Amino acid sequence: MAEFNDIIKDKKPTLVDFYATWCGPCKMMHPILEQLKDKIGDSATIVKIDVDKNQDLAQTFRVMSVPTLVIFKDGELKWRASGVHTAEDLEAKLKEYM
Numbered sequence: 001m002a003e004f005n006d007i008i009k010d011k012k013p014t015l016v017d018f019y020a021t022w023c024g025p026c027k028m029m030h031p032i033l034e035q036l037k038d039k040i041g042d043s044a045t046i047v048k049i050d051v052d053k054n055q056d057l058a059q060t061f062r063v064m065s066v067p068t069l070v071i072f073k074d075g076e077l078k079w080r081a082s083g084v085h086t087a088e089d090l091e092a093k094l095k096e097y098m
Helices: 002-008 024-043 055-060 087-095
Strands: 014-019 045-050 068-073 076-082
Touching: 002 014, 002 045, 014 024, 024 045, 024 087, 068 087
Parallel strands: 014 045
Antiparallel strands: 014 068, 068 076
16 A cells, blocks of 8 residues: 555656446457557556555545546545546646646
8 A cells, every 4th residue: 555655745746547347348448458558658657556556545535436447646636437438538637637
C-alpha cells in the first residue's frame, strides 16, 4: 500500500483502473488504456489494480463495481467513475489535472 500511496502523491495525474480478471468490461478497458498511454506518454501515470489481489485497497477506496477508474493528483482523489470510457474521454479528463 505504501508504494501505491507514493504513486498517487505524484505531481502528475495518476489514473487508477480498479479491475478484475473475470470482468468483461474490464477486458474492454485494457486496449483503451494502452491507446491512452500511447497518446499521453509520460504526462500522466496509468496503474491497474486487480481488486481480487488487492482487496484492502479496493475497500479503502470503496470500489463496489469494476471497472472503477479514479484520477489522483498530489495524493488527492480528483475524479472517479465506473464503467467503460473512451480513450478520448479519459485523455480529456487527465488533461484537466496536468
